[in-house]
């Protein structure tokens with residue numbers, strides 16, 4: 001729940017943040033990758049960076065979450081948080097990485113909205129960010145525990161046993177484990193993140 005101080009400020013600034021979310025998302029990524037180019041080397045999908053729609057997902061979800069905090073604080077969007085957490089866990093994200101996104105997202109909000117971001121406005125959006133980030137971190141901790149894995153052990157090497165060309169643009173890969181760890185059945189809609197070496201060495 002937002003504090004009594006932050007609530008009216010978020011309510012008043014939500015429309016302007018929403019209207020500018022595309023630009024905020026673009027500046028956020030540009031600034032973050034300039035400072036941390038390593039994040040594009042195997043964590044953030046480079047293909048998604050070429051796609052404006054996908055770029056908006058992260059910043060857009062913070063704005064959407066703020067809408068719930070303002071309008072229906074008793075019914076926060078569990079489906080949204082779960083989906084994001086599943087994606088994060090499939091990538092082995094760690095709680096301490098939240099600070100990176102915080103720093104660059106807040107920078108982008110100030111950069112795009114300029115003087116409208118007073119100290120009070122910045123503090124209110126800080127609260128939104130950390131409420132959401134902490135809810136995600138808790139969910140992600142539960143998901144790691146449920147499969148008895150951690151960000152360090154979530155990635156695993158598989159051998160491609162078969163490649164089946166189903167149609168001109170659809171390929172099925174049959175993979176086999178290369179260790180004696182259990183293979184758990186996937187759930188419908190579950191994310192499966194795949195990491196492989198690109199031609200440029202990344």
Ligand code: HEM
Pocket residue numbers: 043044045046048049054057058059061062083084087088091093097098099100101129132133136
């Ligand atoms: C409050 C904090 C955060 C929010 C609201 C958030 C939100 C999102 C959303 C909405 C997606 C897309 C999910 C989907 O495709 O279904 C996503 C994906 C992702 N997030 Fe987060 N995220 C947060 C923190 C972080 C942090 C701290 C990192 C790591 C530095 C991170 C890394 C990623 C990556 C790598 C993806 C996959 C996107 C891609 O490869 O293009 N996120 N996140």
